[in-house]
Amino acid sequence: MITIEKKRKRSDRGAANKPPGHLFCQLCVQEYPLDLLFLSRAVRSSDSFVRTVTNTSSTLQRVLFLYLKFMLKACSRCGKIHKPGECTAGIKYTQKIRDSEADRFRNRKIWRRKADEILERDGHCCRVCLSAGVINSTDLSVHHIVPLKVDYDRRLDNDNLITLCRYHHEAAERGRISRQELATMTCTVDFSRHNI
Template identity: 45%
Template sequence: MKSCPYCGRIHPVGYECPKKPKRKWYHKNRGQAERFRSTAAWQKKRSEVLNRDHNLCRVCFVADHRINNKGLSVHHITPLGKDFEQRLDENNLISLCSKHHDEAEHGLIPADSLRAMAKTSPRLVSREERGEP
């Protein structure tokens, strides 16, 4: 018998405790893009892009004139599968909410307009400057 570090009970030697965390097994032939998303370089760049965009969905802010910071992710305008070299290019990355990210992935938002938004600096403007009451 031995003490279990996962549940604190005493089990027979060789017993597999159900509280033991399962190890994640990754497929050896994972794609280059999938491996990239777990790197420190991507995590750092993702954080930089979210800070650059003031943690706002750029499409919601520009097109709908509303502030949305729910479900944000950083979108690669040119997909990693097409041009892996642009993976950390600031002009290829933009913060989008889940709705607009899905639309961008399916081509409903033109890549050129996303690139234009990524190149311009997002600026929080007052309601008066936008013409709202």
């Protein structure tokens, strides 16, 4: 922990030549005058922070504020310590621009109506969970069995749409659940048999 003490004894070696307004850092064992320009500016900017903390001395509060304010942090990209924005790892994060025809379709009212219709058809339950005997009605979404990129003309076809939970939707997107298996589950289910 960093602590700074104000020198009060003038009998210390060399203290006779220095004004009483010096700070002594116990970490680096150096003296710093209180009237330095950068320190006075930093202390003035820390005054708003100092007013909120009342348990410690004002000098320690200011030092802690300055330490936290100018402390270097590890880079989230490369893990090294350097100033923000100076990462040399060369990792560039790009945001996917979503302006394809399929993305525009998902924002239309006709798709929202169709998704509600499919949710009603499937009884607001994940069809894959239901085939395993589990009733799951959380985190549901409507999935295109044949993706819009492959066959855009089947975007509103009832046989191409199925209600899935988040887990099974991700599994279907990654190909862990085949399209044929999903297509067999789109048939109408008698929900009275499942006590829903």
